[in-house]
């Protein structure tokens with residue numbers, strides 16, 4: 253049966269790397285129909301809105317959305333489109349896998365970490381933002397709920413079980429943030445007890461930063477609150493060669509949006525030199541989400557092979573290929 257995917261090409265390098273990825277999905281024999289929609293600067297120019305209702309409808313209609321990076325205009329009172337999407341569709345889980353690929357200049361060779369970040373609460377809930385009239389004091393509220401903590405920790409354990417992972421590490425700062433991080437940790441321990449088949453570990457966020465840099469191979473699945481997850485997942489991307497190698501999924505009960513972690517890269521837009529890897533990896537995440545493991549594994553094997561051989565990869569990976577050369581090389585290996 254044909255599955256319809258919402259595709260948002262996005263801004264800057266977005267249309268190139270999304271087109272590359274759609275070509276690869278088709279070459280892998282995925283039975284998809286694509287419903288194209290605009291968001292970001294592209295949508296603003298066409299419709300006067302960054303996130304048109306028709307795009308929201310398309311995301312709501314289909315089980316999965318593949319999204320290119322979007323440019324949020326700075327200093328014109330626009331709120332981040334990504335934050336709006338997370339709120340609108342209650343995409344509570346931000347899943348960011350990083351993996352070592354041979355043929356990159358990354359420092360480590362055996363990294364395979366998934367960060368599961370709570371995407372709606374914590375320091376980013378936007379609550380209680382106050383700046384005193386004279387500008388000398390500022391406050392913001394962090395809010396953790398039992399429901400929010402439980403669903404993200406459970407999500408992490410279910411993912412670990414489904415993917416045959418060994419260990420889930422809960423990352424917190426409950427020694428200092430006794431109320432919020434304390435509740436998160438308490439709930440995490442309760443959920444962990446329901447998964448005796450998975451090893452459970454807990455660690456304080458600052459220690460995790462040190463250990464990720466010194467010995468990242470010890471980590472498997474990490475689950476944490478919004479702010480810590482934002483920072484740790486970028487740190488993890490750096491361990492495997494940067495944002496060009498890192499995909500992310502935003503998953504809720506009824507919708508899921510798969511994207512690259514990097515932005516629209518206006519400095520290299522329109523030159524056919526962007527590295528499509530992050531979006532290809534996001535598409536692989538999407539295939540796994542849609543329970544299509546066969547094409548997911550095949551695309552990953554082809555991509556791994558092309559990156560390892562090196563010659564037709566993009567410049568940021570040390571190759572001298574264009575986006576289309578890179579894509580053609582992946583398709584040939586399928």
Ligand code: NAI
Nearest residue numbers: 321322323324496513514515516517518519520526527568
């Ligand atoms: P960026 O990630 O677009 O670029 C940072 C640097 O990495 C640039 O030098 C760029 O050329 C390079 N780069 C990024 N992706 C690459 C790729 N696939 N291949 C090769 N090189 C790549 O971050 P920047 O410049 O801070 O943001 C640009 C725009 O993107 C902004 O408008 C920002 O709001 C937006 N943005 C959107 C995101 C999203 O939609 N998920 C995430 C981050 C930023």
Ligand code: MG
Nearest residue numbers: 481482483486
């Ligand atoms: Mg971030």
